[in-house]
Amino acid sequence: MLSQETIETYFRSLQDEICRGLEQADGKAKFEEDLWKRPEGGGGRTRTITNGNNIEKGGVNFSAVDGPCPDFLKKEAGLKEDENTTFYATGVSLVIHPVNPMVPIVHMNVRYLKAGNLEWFGGGIDLTPHYIVEEDAKFFHKHLKKVCDEHNPSYYTEFKKWADDYFFIPHRNETRGIGGIFFDRLSAKDGISIEDRFEFVKAVGNSFLKVYLPLIEKNKNRVYTEDNRQWQLLRRGRYVEFNLVYDRGTKFGLLTNGRTESILMSLPPTACWEYSNQPIKDSPEEKTLALLKKGIDWAN
Helix, strand or coil: CCCHHHHHHHHHHHHHHHHHHHHHHHCCCCCEEEEEECCCCEEEEEEEEECCCCEEEEEEEEEEEEEECCHHHHHHHCCCCCCCCEEEEEEEEEEEEECCCCCCEEEEEEEEEEECCEEEEEEEEEEECCCCCHHHHHHHHHHHHHHHHCCCCCHHHHHHHHHHHHCEECCCCEECCCEEEEEEEECCECCECHHHHHHHHHHHHHHHHHHHHHHHHHHCCCCCCHHHHHHHHHHHHHHHHHHHHCCHHHHHHHHCCCCHHHHHHHCCCCCCCCCCCCCCCCCHHHHHHHCCCCCCCCCC
């Protein structure tokens, strides 16, 4: 039987592994750790990295929290509002904002949640290039498809569409980036055990360094201009809009009295909003905007 201790131990080790890998890839900056406790129960380890050779700002968070189940979670889990129950949630969440505009932003979250007698996994990984390079997008998606296919042939198609729909900014009518995979409420059902779900989540977590470090290495020394930097700041602004308006993780953390500093760790160090910015025709910026849409089959 899968225990909370087993799940929590894996997430702690994943945080350690990813931090070591990112430090090596940066070559300068080191993660700083902030241990925190939640008054209602549980706590976490927030690790941040700033002003590196390749990483301008990033964070890799681990948390394991518990306590009385809030009403919104009871509703999501199908529990009665007057039911006296508790919840437990643990996972790793990360966002990396690179120095070079040619290196993409990356986000990953893998998590486990139990409310009453219900338990499930969720998470995903997605890429937000400031400039979309089709070769890099294909590399990213092909790797994720391979991870998914090794566990269930339906996963990639289903979770890729879920990511397209989830990482979408309706008020801009554009996707946040090139997507990836996103999944939630993966419980034991349809002949798939909770242990099988955990193995898939571990595979996603373990894929992070394999899929992101090559993109840092390939693009970190590419020459860029002040105009490229300004475009990077504008795209970061879109990232902020999504995270503050639509992101479920941000809402969950704030509604469960999570640690605000850790929740908002995902925001970039600097961002920009320019009134009615219109890229030059046939420019790399215009070509990127044209690819910020759902349904692109990057893996094939």
